[in-house]
Amino acid sequence: MTGCWGISPSAGTAQTGTPRKGGRIRVASVSSSTADTLDPARGALSTDYARHYMLYSGLTQFDSNLTPQPALAEEIQEEGRILWTLKLRKGVRFHDGKPLAPTDVVYSLLRHRNPLTASKMKVVAAQFAEVRASAANEVQIRLTAPNADLPALLADSHFLIVKDGTTDFRTAVGTGPYRCKDFNPGVRTLATRNPEYWKPNKPYLDEIELVGIADESARVNALLSGDVQLINAIDPRSAHRIRSSPDYRLQETPSGLYTDLIMRQDARPTNDPAFVTAMKDLFDREQIASAVFRGYARLGNDQPVPPGNRYYFAGIPQRRYDPDRARFTLRKAGLLGTRLPVYCSPAAEGSVEMAALLQQSAAKVGLELAVERVPADGYWSHHWMKHPLGFGNTNPRPTVDLLFSTLFKSDAPWNESGWNNERFDQLLLAARSAGDESRRKQLYADMQVLVHEHCGVAIPAFISLLDAYDRRLQGYGSIPIGGLMGYSFAEHVWWTG
Amino acid sequence: MLVRLILKRLGLAALTLLLVSGIVFSIASWLPGDAAQAALGQSATPELLAAMRAQMGLDQPALVRYIHWIAGLLTGDAGRSLANDLPVSDLIAKRLPKSLLLAAFTTAVSVPLALGIGILAAMYRGSRLDRALSIATVAMVAVPEFLVATLAVLVFSVQLHWLPALSYIPDDPSLRQLARAYAMPVLTLSFVVSAQMARMTRAAVIDQLDRPYVEMAALKGIRPARIVLTHALPNAVGPIANAVALSLSYLLGGAIIVETIFNYPGIASLMVDAVSNRDMPLLQACAMIFAAAYLALVLIADICAILSNPRLRGT
DSSP states (O other): EEEOOOOOOOOOOOOOOOOOOOOOOEEEEEEOOOOOSSSGOOOOOOOOOOHHHHHHOEEEETTTSHHHHHHHHEEEEEEEEEEEEEEEEEEETOSSSOOOOHHHHHHHHGGGGGGGOOTTTEEEEEEEEEEEEEEEEEEEEEESOOOOTHHHHTTTTGGGGOOOOOOOOSSSOOOOSSEEEETTTEEEEEEEEOOOOSTOOOOOOOOOEEEESSSSSHHHHHHTTTTEEEOOOOOOHHHHHTTTTTTTEEEEEEEEEEEEEOOOTTSSTOOOHHHHHHHHHHHHHHHHHIIIOOOOOOOOOOOOOOHHHOOOOOOOOOOOHHHHHHHHHHHTOTTTEEEEEEETTSSSSHHHHHHHHHHHHHHTTTTTEEEEEOOOOHHHHHHTSSEEEEEEEEEEOSSSHHHHHTTSSTTTTTTTOOOOOOHHHHHHHHHHHHHHHHHHHHHHHHHHHHHHHHHSSOOOEEEEEEEEEEEEESSSOOOOOOOOTTTGGGGGGOOOO | HHHHHHHHHHHHHHHHHHHHHHHHHHHHHHSSSSSHHHHHHHGHHHHHHHHHHHTTTTTTTTHHHHHHHHHHHHOOOOOOOOOTOOOOOHHHHHHHHHHHHHHHHHHHHHHHHHHHHHHHHTTTTTTTTHHHHHHHHHHHHHSSSSHHHHHHIIIIIISSSOOOOOOOOSSOOOHHHHHHHHHHHHHHHHHHHHHHHHHHHHHHHHHHHSHHHHHHHTTTTTOOOIIIOOOOHHHHHHHHHHHHHHHHHHHHHHHHHHHHHOOOOOOHEEEHHHHTTTTHHHHHHHHHHHHHHHHHHHHHHHHHHHHOOOHHHTO
């Protein structure tokens, strides 16, 4: 089957008024350190992603529904979802004037496979069996196995296109809307408008300064005093400070971000299906959404695909707080009176509060949980997935396939609960190569049911991303892959101050 | 004599720095995780980790890495940062001047202020003024600086819009821009350090005022102000200089909270970055700078004490 992957008109932004050129803004993101990088492959934090989308362009890009839209790849054709042909846009130039060529794309994609690149996407890039320049303006990607999601994967910031042969990332030479004027890791990134940007009339601003302010209240204060014009990662507790002022806007982005309880399947008693079911019943999801996240969250149903995603399966009944059923299940399995530590950390957003609530509801049914709060520093390397009972945190993933294959598949590196479900793995491979959309939907629905019922991962809520900005900043919207308009605000916004 | 003492002190300082570097290195190696894990975070896989470690040289034993680092430092090469592969000296060269500038401004404000408060309180010992100053300084010591800084931002930036909430210095700053950018950081730091210095100054001056020679001077009919300034104060210089040195040593590493809240790119936040990224070469270099600054301040304080006290000069 040969398909042409079309162009849809949706622009992905809430347009208000006519864009105007000029102005400079300062943007404060959540963190910045000497580990800041200009190498898209190494991007680790929202500040990195925002910086990279500012300076580089990808082959595709997300719109507000997370549907990939053509970018540097003008047209994409596929055969059997295994051989992909990308026709590159003509007349695109790098910031140093060099025209975009297929070799740049080949280099940018293949460098992820080299361990020394230290790419965050090495696992994903392993499916590129071959990437080659197939014609003057054309790149062909042959995958190791069919994957219908390739266009979405290529929209990820790690796959942004760099110049052929680049190894020195002290400055950035990309094809993005802004050019790198100054980059000082841990201090700031200063970018100026790229007048030769390949999108007509864009971008609008003259200059963007991107800084990191780690302290949340300092970040909010900086916005409210007019020192910065856009900030991300607002604590739900500070939301009222922004909403109470007419000069500032709060942007809530419902997302696939979740903090989950991990019940390891290789330890007692968390591998007992009765224990898993009881814990899922013990979460008071409404309370978590309203008390922990102040309403800036949606109820989770232990299925990792968020509502609003095109593959979200709405047919699973919402799990509710049911202490009686939990007590019954635990008694039947002889687990009443069990004592167990539950590990939480500020590293996993809201997990400390969620652990405290869980401890209370567990105590009521006769389960003694001890809340072990550990520091954020080193949590991912030393606690995450290392205790029978603990919390994890998962950022929105661009595709359901990526979500399932990196976090739930039996041999996934971050198979959080050590879950091993043969049927799930089979369905995953089947869905990846399924060309028919409705069949894919059905397969993903079956998988969501499996996770909901059997997996040792409880997802009580999906957390909304909160950004805030100066009212004079226009064109701002939501792209639910992350805050700051899916990190790509730079090319969408204009200033009316 | 003084020259010999200084040379001896410098020799001891070098030894101390060596010890400090060894201690910092071994403590840091107890931290959970290494630079490769910190860089990869949640996405670390064994294969990726091994590749990163080899690239960073972390696959070598700790002792080898330490000796390599010391050898490099002796030839003036502080190594490269593990987090971003930039030379450590470049990173420090960008940040240290900012920290020193902030420290200098704070010193210029806080030392005269503290000495003034301390001497005033000592002269009017037991009076209402003294008690008020005592309470004020105790309060200043007790209030954590993040509270002072945050309240200052809320009042002067968010409410009144007088001062910027972030301390940004443009490339070519005017005097007014400098004053606005530094006002709140300097205020906050002065708040913390001057209280300590003022209390120590008061104690040192009072200690002298209780001596018989001051009683003698008073009996001779010398005015109290003159007694304090020309008789008691010179004798109190030693302890005061020590108190000042101790307080000022805080201004480099201790400025971390001020640097964080005002987003001021100084060397303390560089060191915090180094710790959280497990960036050993950078961490070591920062630790060396803090230790060296501390030793230098203590040395200067001692020299002040010796110069002001003829009895010490001869030894």
